[in-house]
Amino acid sequence: DTGVSQDPRHKITKRGQNVTFRCDPISEHNRLYWYRQTLGQGPEFLTYFQNEAQLEKSRLLSDRFSAERPKGSFSTLEIQRTEQGDSAMYLCASSPLDQPQHFGDGTRLSIL
Amino acid sequence: GEDVEQSLFLSVREGDSSVINCTYTDSSSTYLYWYKQEPGAGLQLLTYIFSNMDMKQDQRLTVLLNKKDKHLSLRIADTQTGDSAIYFCAETPTGGGNKLTFGTGTQLKVEL
Numbered sequence: 001d002t003g004v005s006q007d008p009r010h011k012i013t014k015r016g017q018n019v020t021f022r023c024d025p026i027s028e029h030n031r032l033y034w035y036r037q038t039l040g041q042g043p044e045f046l047t048y049f050q051n052e053a054q055l056e057k058s059r060l061l062s063d064r065f066s067a068e069r070p071k072g073s074f075s076t077l078e079i080q081r082t083e084q085g086d087s088a089m090y091l092c093a094s095s096p097l098d099q100p101q102h103f104g105d106g107t108r109l110s111i112l
Numbered sequence: 113g114e115d116v117e118q119s120l121f122l123s124v125r126e127g128d129s130s131v132i133n134c135t136y137t138d139s140s141s142t143y144l145y146w147y148k149q150e151p152g153a154g155l156q157l158l159t160y161i162f163s164n165m166d167m168k169q170d171q172r173l174t175v176l177l178n179k180k181d182k183h184l185s186l187r188i189a190d191t192q193t194g195d196s197a198i199y200f201c202a203e204t205p206t207g208g209g210n211k212l213t214f215g216t217g218t219q220l221k222v223e224l
């Protein structure tokens with residue numbers, strides 16, 4: 001059990017660029033979650049998958065945000081046309097069905 | 113709606129007990145969690161309690177749940193400098209797909 005892995009750990013990009021983050025969950029965890037954490041706040045839920053199905057995406061912050069989990073294993077979160085307000089820590093978590101979530105170390109996004 | 117509140121800061125001396133408090137509004141919460149976050153890192157699951165329990169103890173950690181008042185607390189016995197971190201309370205509502213709603217976090221500072 002190597003834990004939840006996120007890549008990259010830190011991403012610096014210019015406003016207007018697209019960015020993609022990857023999350024590798026703990027193997028055999030069928031649920032995968034994305035959260036966003038801004039400075040001084042708790043994580044905020046964005047979306048989650050059960051296997052390859054995206055079961056809730058209403059909390060994605062705008063249509064610039066999208067997530068995929070094509071084979072039910074790793075997941076990607078893409079932000080298109082980044083804005084200053086997208087600067088945050090993006091956290092991924094995974095869990096077996098209805099069990100506690102385990103988090104990765106996050107990807108910190110900085111928009112110049 | 114879902115809302116979770118915590119006090120922002122707590123300072124204790126090494127060896128004393130720490131008590132971190134949390135209140136929540138969603139009466140349908142099924143599980144309540146405590147996570148720990150160290151600087152630049154993701155969230156580490158410390159413990160959790162099911163809503164039909166009122167106490168859970170795990171080594172130095174004791175969780176108390178008052179469901180009537182929607183109040184959750186985490187007591188850390190014999191607090192050590194390594195316990196310095198931000199502690200988040202979180203809840204999952206019934207039928208919520210296990211997505212977590214977090215408080216803003218309590219920063220615990222342990223002084224020698």
